[in-house]
Amino acid sequence: MSWTVGELARLAGVTVRTLHHYDRIGLLQPSERTSAGYRSYDVHDLDRLQQVLFYRELGFPLDEVATLLDDPDADPAVHLRRQHRLLRDRLDRTQAMVAAVEKEMEARQMGISLTPEERFEVFGDWLPEEYAAEAEEKWGDTDAWAQSQRRTAAMSKEDWLRVKAESDDVERRFAAALAAGVPADSTAAMDLAEEHRQQISRHFYDCSPEVHTGLGRMYVEDERFTAYYERIAPGLAQYVSTAVQTNAARQG
Amino acid sequence: MSWTVGELARLAGVTVRTLHHYDRIGLLQPSERTSAGYRSYDVHDLDRLQQVLFYRELGFPLDEVATLLDDPDADPAVHLRRQHRLLRDRLDRTQAMVAAVEKEMEARQMGISLTPEERFEVFGDWLPEEYAAEAEEKWGDTDAWAQSQRRTAAMSKEDWLRVKAESDDVERRFAAALAAGVPADSTAAMDLAEEHRQQISRHFYDCSPEVHTGLGRMYVEDERFTAYYERIAPGLAQYVSTAVQTNAARQG
DNA sequence: GCAACAGCCTGACGTCGCGTCAGGCGCAAC
DNA sequence: GTTGCGCCTGACGCGACGTCAGGCTGTTGC
Numbered sequence A, B: 001m002s003w004t005v006g007e008l009a010r011l012a013g014v015t016v017r018t019l020h021h022y023d024r025i026g027l028l029q030p031s032e033r034t035s036a037g038y039r040s041y042d043v044h045d046l047d048r049l050q051q052v053l054f055y056r057e058l059g060f061p062l063d064e065v066a067t068l069l070d071d072p073d074a075d076p077a078v079h080l081r082r083q084h085r086l087l088r089d090r091l092d093r094t095q096a097m098v099a100a101v102e103k104e105m106e107a108r109q110m111g112i113s114l115t116p117e118e119r120f121e122v123f124g125d126w127l128p129e130e131y132a133a134e135a136e137e138k139w140g141d142t143d144a145w146a147q148s149q150r151r152t153a154a155m156s157k158e159d160w161l162r163v164k165a166e167s168d169d170v171e172r173r174f175a176a177a178l179a180a181g182v183p184a185d186s187t188a189a190m191d192l193a194e195e196h197r198q199q200i201s202r203h204f205y206d207c208s209p210e211v212h213t214g215l216g217r218m219y220v221e222d223e224r225f226t227a228y229y230e231r232i233a234p235g236l237a238q239y240v241s242t243a244v245q246t247n248a249a250r251q252g
Numbered sequence C: 001g002c003a004a005c006a007g008c009c010t011g012a013c014g015t016c017g018c019g020t021c022a023g024g025c026g027c028a029a030c
Numbered sequence D: 001g002t003t004g005c006g007c008c009t010g011a012c013g014c015g016a017c018g019t020c021a022g023g024c025t026g027t028t029g030c
Helices: A005-012 A016-024 A043-057 A062-070 A076-109 A116-124 A129-139 A143-153 A157-179 A187-203 A209-221 A223-232 A236-251 B005-012 B016-024 B043-057 B062-070 B076-109 B116-124 B129-139 B143-153 B157-179 B187-203 B209-221 B223-232 B236-251
Strands: none
Touching: A005 A016, A005 A043, A016 A043, A043 A062, A043 A076, A043 B116, A076 B076, A116 B043, A157 A187, A157 A236, A187 A209, A187 A236, A209 A236, A223 A236, B005 B016, B005 B043, B016 B043, B043 B062, B043 B076, B157 B187, B157 B236, B187 B209, B187 B236, B209 B236, B223 B236
């Protein structure tokens, strides 16, 4: 059994142009061409298209989709598990948005209004979806990653909220220290950094001082992390980074 | 209280460039400029930005967001209700995708594989999200729309599935008639069309023969509907359209 | 046996929602 | 008074296609 572009397009609910595009960029090349140059897709191509559409729907850029699908040691089961996780993340996120809307409706009915921070909270909940893929790219082959995957996979939504509350707390105390003018290389700041390290070890993976140093560097080098901390308070990314790295040096 | 671009960007989790862009295209213009030309956002701007981000997250193009927000008789409560609905649609859709992934996992474990149609089913479930906005644009001020809104708002997920199964059935029988060479203006095809009309009346809104004629025209004129029917079978859009319009003429 | 027509092909340019410089002004701090 | 961060306005770039234009192919109807 094989399909022409038009047939596959109808089947999958995309346009012919999209399939042309995927061909051109090498994301999905038909396994055959007829003598007249017509594209001919077989069942494996169809399989791949399904995966592509899945990751695309979840917001992955096409080049990342390509690297995910071309990873030689990612069998179908790996993809299915990952997709399952990503979807659950999305469910959680959507539920959070529902909750936010309901909160606003209630507030409105009671005639009160929310603070600016409260109103944008739901948009700031970065951490899951977007980052998951990149993180795996970088550290997918490390023990830490596997360990983190196992632990977080077993976590319920309530577990997540507890973990998030705990880390929010440390972040707030970091921000307070920064605002109070406490130097980033002071003992107080380093103690916060140490607390941060132990949190990671408890909830995600063994975070040695060396690993923590790497994380600290990333907070100022990877703009995603930088943006995350800067949204809490300007200068916080650099502050936490310094505290973490000084603390690691103290331990070592 | 007012905010500079940078402050608002951090608060809302977007970039300064994004706010510049929204200003340029008129989607969100700061209520004031300082003497030096600096943008100054007040609490209403902040309010509007939140709405913009909400609709954007739900996949609306920015110009549609603008028309939604600039609608004079859409008070905040209307937006909240709509957002609540859109989110519930999204929850359903995501849950359907989770179910699809789990179905695949099971199939894989039992060593069987799904049919191509089954595998793309989840991507074909058009109808809600994307269309909702446009539909309201076109018919938001009609009685039919209000009626449909009231009824569908009260429907549970099971109700939806029942309705969908019913309409799928008629669509399949239309496709079978087309495949069997039954003319679109035959009594058999018109009977199917009549069944279609009564389904709409039962589940959504009073669909008079005249309204049904309009719908029929749309099936070939609006490419979204055309695509929907063409995915079931090539030529089905035109076929259903003709059957519906001939049937309406018979009634009239 | 050939005309008609739907479907396929390859450029190539357009669009949307920003990202990313470049070059320059404003203002608060040291 | 200069250092430096934040703001400004162009202007070009990019990802993921949409949308013609111009031409070949393959099936169907007479």
